[in-house]
Amino acid sequence: MNYIDLFAGAGGLSEGFIRNGFNPIAHVEMNKDACDTLKTRAAFHHLKENKEINIYYDYLKGKISRQELWNKVPTNIIDSVINKEISTETLPFIFEKIDQELGKNQVDLVIGGPPCQAYSVAGRARKNMADDPRNHLYLHYVEFLKRYNPKMFVFENVPGILSASNGIYLDKIFEAVKEAGYELEKSVLNAKNFGVLQDRKRVIIIGWKRELGFKYPHFEVKENNFEILKHLFSDLPKIKSGQGEWNVSKYAKKTNSYLESTGIRNGIDFTTQHVSRFNNENDLEIYRIAVEKWTNEGKRLNYAELPTRLIKHNNTSTFSNRFQVVNHKGVSHTVVAHICADGHYYIHPDITQNRSITVREAARIQSFPDDYFFESSRTAAFKQIGNAVPVLMAEGIAKKIKEMI
Secondary structure, eight states: OEEEEESOTTSHHHHHHHTTTOEEEEEEESOHHHHHHHHHHHHHHHHHHTTOHHHHHHHHTTSSOHHHHHHTSOHHHHHTEEEOOOSTTTHHHHHHHHHHHHTTOOOOEEEOOOOGGGTSHHHHHHSOGGGOGGGGHHHHHHHHHHHHOOSEEEEEEOTHHHHGGGGHHHHHHHHHHHHTTEEEEEEEEEGGGGTOSBOOEEEEEEEEEGGGOOOOOOOOOOOOOOOIIIIISTTSOOOOTTOEESSOEEOSSOOOHHHHHHTSSOSOSEEOOEEOOOOOHHHHHHHHHHHHHHHHHOOOOOGGGSOGGGOOOSOTTTTTTOOOBOOSSSOBOOOOGGGGTOSTTSBOSOTTTOSBOOHHHHHHHTTOOTTOOOOSOHHHHHHHHHHSOOHHHHHHHHHHHHHHO
């Protein structure tokens, strides 16, 4: 079953569909770093399928360059990643590239959601919505439905899309999609119900060709008895602020049932990108206070309550919940792209390490497997992870779509 992946990001949604046997024809993404990640992951899947996975591991270990890795796989695999912004001007080029990749094959599915910043509550506060061209990206999405006539599509976005312009934007999306010959339904799904150790709500719109007469699938809730510190982070080497390895880190402990069953630990004996930010003494002292307050009292730190010598921002009300500790017991709060700016909102719950979470820990909260490598810099990696659809959530959605198709 072939699919096109629009607004692909680092490929979290796509990974879930690949796990269910779907075949990506093309990934369209405007961010170059995310495209490099997609190319590297495409190389991984090809090499794994052809029992040449050691070439990929050589890349992770720094033995060969990224370009050398990409050169080891057929050109069309790397070319399936189209680094373009989706706009009226670029559509002809994108269609031409997809048509080349597709040949005489049929597209069964279109997946992806336009960048969510325009619909997010924070995004709307920053900018007048009417002026933001990103709000009209759904019209381009519909162009793909009209051209490739897939049986189904999956459209993912933030809950803010429900209230954007008092619901008018959502009405417009539904109207445009119905005009293209599809029926569709929406639901707010939470990643924590798919086995992800994170509270992350997303609007998932699923559509199908009218004549298929489908209904929105029922998603069972997965009971979650796992904890972040005990199960998700426990096998990673303990490091302090500013420490860690970009390439290879050996595991500090054996795997456990959560890491095994989710495929986060998937057979290799090392992980990558377990690198933490450097923080100044002032921040580290705040981290200590925040972690102690959270572990001992179960309360979040209020910035205004800090000792005066530690307060560096005059506007304490804006920063009131700026320092947040990742919940060590249950599930984490939502990982967002802002994690690339600083780590204050994602403080590691283990006081002995006293730091914000690493790239690998953030990726695990998003349920990415440990062999998933995020290209470019630490900042770029954090941003890609924060914008992604959690892999286990994507996998759960893909499983239902597969049953329907």
